[in-house]
Amino acid sequence: MTSKICHYCLSKLDRDTVGLNKKLLGRQTKQFLCLKCLQGYLEVTEEELLEKIQYYKDQGCTLFV
Numbered sequence: 001m002t003s004k005i006c007h008y009c010l011s012k013l014d015r016d017t018v019g020l021n022k023k024l025l026g027r028q029t030k031q032f033l034c035l036k037c038l039q040g041y042l043e044v045t046e047e048e049l050l051e052k053i054q055y056y057k058d059q060g061c062t063l064f065v
């Protein structure tokens, strides 16, 4: 898996963030955003994004293993 960078601010993305992008934007998405930029894009708080990551992990989603 190649490392991805944020489409907006070019910061490096960790695996959880990439997984969350695929969940929220679709697996075919070519644009990946860091948590900070995702907040602005989706108009949610960082806490909500972290909760979503935890939620998908708890479900055993393969994107987060």
Ligand SMILES: [Zn+2]
Binding pocket: 006, 007, 008, 009, 010, 011, 033, 034, 035, 036, 037, 038
């Ligand atoms: Zn960013």
